[in-house]
Amino acid sequence: MNWLPTNGALHGVALDHLLAWNLAVIVGLCIAAHVLIVAAFLFRRARKSESPVASRTRANLRPHLLFEFVILIALTALYLGMDITGHKLWAAIREQPGSAQPIQVEVTGVQFQWYFRYPGPDAIYGATKPGLVSAPTGNPLGLDPADPHSADDIVSAILILPAGQPVNITLRSQDVIHGFFVPGMRLKQDAIPGMDGDLQFTPTTPGDYVILCSQVCGLGHSRMQAGLRVVPQAEFEKWLAAREQSILNTNAARGAQ
Amino acid sequence: MTTPPLTQRPRRLFTTNHNTLAKNYLLLALIAVITGTLLSLLMRLHRTWPDLAFPIHGIIRPEDYLALVTMHGTLMVFFVLTVVPQSAFPNLVLAAQIGSDRMAFPRLNAAAFWITALSLLTLLAAFFVPEGAPISGWTSYPPLSALAAAGPGQATGMDLWLIAITLFCLAAVLSSINFLATIAVCRAQGLTWTRLPLTVWSWLVSSGLTVIAFSALFIAAALLLADRHFGTSFFLPAGMVINGIPQALGSKAWGTGSPMLWLHLFWFFGHPEVYITILPGMGLASSILANFTRRPVPAYRMMIIATLLIGVLGLGVWGHHMFVSGMNPYAGTAFGLTTIAISVPSSAEVLTWLVMLFRGRMQLTTPMLFTLGFLSFFIAGGLTGPILAQPALDAYLHNTFFIVAHFHLVMAMAGVFSIFAGIYYWYPLLTGRRMNELLGKIHFWISLVAAYGTFFPMHLSGLAGEPRHYAQLAGPVESFTRLIPVERGITWSAFLLAAAQLIFLFNLFWSARRGTPASPNPWRATTLEWSPLPHPTVTSRPYEYGPAAGQSGDFHPQWEPEKPF
Ligand code: HEM
Numbered sequence: 001m002n003w004l005p006t007n008g009a010l011h012g013v014a015l016d017h018l019l020a021w022n023l024a025v026i027v028g029l030c031i032a033a034h035v036l037i038v039a040a041f042l043f044r045r046a047r048k049s050e051s052p053v054a055s056r057t058r059a060n061l062r063p064h065l066l067f068e069f070v071i072l073i074a075l076t077a078l079y080l081g082m083d084i085t086g087h088k089l090w091a092a093i094r095e096q097p098g099s100a101q102p103i104q105v106e107v108t109g110v111q112f113q114w115y116f117r118y119p120g121p122d123a124i125y126g127a128t129k130p131g132l133v134s135a136p137t138g139n140p141l142g143l144d145p146a147d148p149h150s151a152d153d154i155v156s157a158i159l160i161l162p163a164g165q166p167v168n169i170t171l172r173s174q175d176v177i178h179g180f181f182v183p184g185m186r187l188k189q190d191a192i193p194g195m196d197g198d199l200q201f202t203p204t205t206p207g208d209y210v211i212l213c214s215q216v217c218g219l220g221h222s223r224m225q226a227g228l229r230v231v232p233q234a235e236f237e238k239w240l241a242a243r244e245q246s247i248l249n250t251n252a253a254r255g256a257q
Numbered sequence: 258m259t260t261p262p263l264t265q266r267p268r269r270l271f272t273t274n275h276n277t278l279a280k281n282y283l284l285l286a287l288i289a290v291i292t293g294t295l296l297s298l299l300m301r302l303h304r305t306w307p308d309l310a311f312p313i314h315g316i317i318r319p320e321d322y323l324a325l326v327t328m329h330g331t332l333m334v335f336f337v338l339t340v341v342p343q344s345a346f347p348n349l350v351l352a353a354q355i356g357s358d359r360m361a362f363p364r365l366n367a368a369a370f371w372i373t374a375l376s377l378l379t380l381l382a383a384f385f386v387p388e389g390a391p392i393s394g395w396t397s398y399p400p401l402s403a404l405a406a407a408g409p410g411q412a413t414g415m416d417l418w419l420i421a422i423t424l425f426c427l428a429a430v431l432s433s434i435n436f437l438a439t440i441a442v443c444r445a446q447g448l449t450w451t452r453l454p455l456t457v458w459s460w461l462v463s464s465g466l467t468v469i470a471f472s473a474l475f476i477a478a479a480l481l482l483a484d485r486h487f488g489t490s491f492f493l494p495a496g497m498v499i500n501g502i503p504q505a506l507g508s509k510a511w512g513t514g515s516p517m518l519w520l521h522l523f524w525f526f527g528h529p530e531v532y533i534t535i536l537p538g539m540g541l542a543s544s545i546l547a548n549f550t551r552r553p554v555p556a557y558r559m560m561i562i563a564t565l566l567i568g569v570l571g572l573g574v575w576g577h578h579m580f581v582s583g584m585n586p587y588a589g590t591a592f593g594l595t596t597i598a599i600s601v602p603s604s605a606e607v608l609t610w611l612v613m614l615f616r617g618r619m620q621l622t623t624p625m626l627f628t629l630g631f632l633s634f635f636i637a638g639g640l641t642g643p644i645l646a647q648p649a650l651d652a653y654l655h656n657t658f659f660i661v662a663h664f665h666l667v668m669a670m671a672g673v674f675s676i677f678a679g680i681y682y683w684y685p686l687l688t689g690r691r692m693n694e695l696l697g698k699i700h701f702w703i704s705l706v707a708a709y710g711t712f713f714p715m716h717l718s719g720l721a722g723e724p725r726h727y728a729q730l731a732g733p734v735e736s737f738t739r740l741i742p743v744e745r746g747i748t749w750s751a752f753l754l755a756a757a758q759l760i761f762l763f764n765l766f767w768s769a770r771r772g773t774p775a776s777p778n779p780w781r782a783t784t785l786e787w788s789p790l791p792h793p794t795v796t797s798r799p800y801e802y803g804p805a806a807g808q809s810g811d812f813h814p815q816w817e818p819e820k821p822f
């Protein structure tokens with residue numbers, strides 16, 4: 001299992017565990033089937049000839065069919081078991097109760113960049129307008145200054161999150177479908193234009209993780225990468241406060257003009 | 258054989274003769290598979306040595322890579338894996354296997370071939386238009402596929418792709434209607450439903466699926482063309498901004514659609530399509546295993562039921578391609594369950610084949626070897642299915658190379674090996690000669706090893722988090738460095754795999770002239786495509802192999818009247 005990148009998310013532990021035993025089971029089954037094929041292949045001449053009368057009649061088939069039936073039942077049970085354990089984990093990931101107040105972040109995919117927006121102290125994302133989108137002038141998401149909620153929104157090109165806090169992500173796309181994929185957080189969901197995606201997870205281990213795009217989105221698809229930095233709670237608050245301050249400063253400077 | 262070998266018959270261009278059409282389809286698929294393979298080798302070269310410059314073209318740009326993937330996937334899925342098992346083979350043997358010398362609708366059948374040919378030409382033309390071929394992958398998700406501004410190749414190239422697909426859908430539906438009618442009305446006297454070879458049952462189910470699934474894709478492609486050119490917005494929401502330019506702000510009614518509609522329509526086609534490509538191969542595997550172990554198919558009726566179940570359940574699993582699309586998580590659970598359900602009849606078929614290996618005496622002819630290869634790939638690729646059917650696990654593996662490994666084993670390699678089995682097996686019907694067995698066996702062993710060498714390690718890349726559709730290796734740093742040698746190995750294997758096919762090509766053309774002349778029933782088979790009589794009356798089940806008291810020989814062909822015990 002050390003093929004997987006290091007896991008840094010709460011649900012990732014259970015996911016890696018589930019994946020590991022699932023892989024072990026199917027590798028086992030695959031080997032078993034191939035042992036049968038190879039055995040049939042190697043010992044094909046050694047078989048004693050069946051009695052001519054019996055060979056084309058049904059009675060002779062019974063032991064084979066019984067064997068087949070038993071294995072089929074066992075496989076069905078196994079598949080169901082896999083499905084049920086898989087469903088439990090899925091439910092745990094997708095129906096996470098918002099016990100602690102989760103951190104809110106909006107993730108927007110744009111050809112070929114990820115943007116991260118924190119709603120600021122008012123905890124509400126300001127309105128955006130397609131007509132206002134302008135990356136060169138520093139408004140890549142098209143924040144509408146007329147909306148008071150947008151004044152304190154922080155837009156970042158890197159995703160910074162505190163360790164140990166649940167995060168709620170609102171997933172958006174400005175143009176085509178992108179795939180928000182954080183291998184180290186065992187996290188993936190498509191950002192579909194016109195829809196608000198919804199994702200929960202809890203990063204646990206501080207460190208740097210890569211964010212990729214997993215849905216082909218145009219010529220820059222493979223370089224559409226961003227960083228996720230998981231930091232201790234205190235550091236996160238410091239960073240957030242600093243960003244907030246600098247936004248207030250810019251706004252104040254704009255207002256003074 | 259009901260008809261004389263093709264080489265002895267004058268070939269008319271616009272023939273309605275299904276045997277000639279089969280040959281035409283095979284040639285068409287050969288063009289597609291050679292092109293598709295060359296494209297995949299370019300992709301592998303670029304992924305492994307990104308700075309390699311090619312004569313004339315120069316370096317492969319990221320958009321070139323995406324165009325290569327798109328065209329490779331489209332050629333392979335539609336023009337190879339659908340055309341051969343679902344068009345060429347039924348034209349070659351379906352009528353004969355039901356004791357008929359004609360199809361129900363020969364003109365419709367011929368028209369389908371020409372539409373398919375036109376479709377292929379349209380698709381290949383996309384390479385030669387300004388900006389080149391489309392880059393949105395064989396699934397062509399909008400808005401990338403809907404807006405010309407979204408990327409190079411998404412203007413004329415994408416239009417050609419959509420027209421090609423529309424034509425292909427039309428042809429597939431037409432030819433399937435012919436097959437369905439042929440099976441329904443052209444069966445020989447005495448050929449009841451429980452005396453049909455399993456290949457015929459497979460074609461019955463896969464043709465039914467084709468009519469349903471390709472109609473859905475036909476509609477989806479037509480609607481997407483309308484979005485592109487007639488100002489509709491079936492798949493387009495409001496508020497999109499491409500390159501800083503807001504899309505269609507002017508019209509109020511525009512922008513009420515959703516890309517999700519395309520995902521649903523596409524996968525409502527896409528999943529049944531997987532079974533359309535593989536069901537004929539499953540039927541053929543049963544027939545060949547019976548033929549070369551000289552024993553009947555056990556649980557023949559259960560195999561029919563399993564085939565029907567796969568067909569029916571196959572229409573209800575499409576959502577497993579959309580677990581991470583933002584679809585309702587409960588829908589994910591439901592589609593996971595239907596997917597588990599369909600793995601039961603699939604497993605039943607595999608178990609029957611495994612049982613068959615232990616009965617009678619195995620004869621290792623080339624078609625038999627390729628069938629064993631099919632079985633191996635179907636198992637190795639199929640077993641990852643129950644993993645990918647779990648939304649939680651798929652959420653990590655989706656759109657990584659793990660998926661590429663999964664479908665290249667279970668669909669591409671199983672499909673291609675079963676195509677090879679069919680060609681080696683039915684070659685005498687095409688040419689009156691047999692293909693060279695020694696070359697066939699060399700072809701098999703190299704292909705088997707190289708195919709595993711190419712596609713098995715892709716599981717590891719996928720586990721490491723390497724996404725598909727990436728022009729260059731990327732991903733989490735630690736897992737990424739471990740992948741470089743793996744990726745090299747994949748590329749070398751891919752070249753070996755492609756090179757092994759030269760042996761096949763040589764054998765294919767050489768044997769047509771120089772192969773050993775085949776006797777009328779060279780494999781001592783029981784099914785009617787080998788019948789010397791044109792209109793047999795059938796009194797027996799399809800796979801009467803094995804010694805029986807009071808009979809000479811170890812098989813009872815369906816065209817011979819049953820001798821009393
Ligand atoms: C020499 C044999 C083959 C090699 C080396 C090969 C290699 C590849 C590679 C490198 C990709 C691109 C993966 C990515 O970057 O996303 C790919 C995609 C694909 N291949 Fe193959 N392939 C081969 C044969 C086949 C066959 C026989 C089929 C028939 C089903 C097939 C179907 C596909 C499909 C459907 C895709 C996905 C295309 C897309 O995402 O648009 N391949 N293949």
Ligand SMILES: [Cu+2]
Nearest residue numbers: 213215217221
């Ligand atoms: Cu992308």
Ligand SMILES: [Cu+2]
Nearest residue numbers: 528574575577
């Ligand atoms: Cu599917």
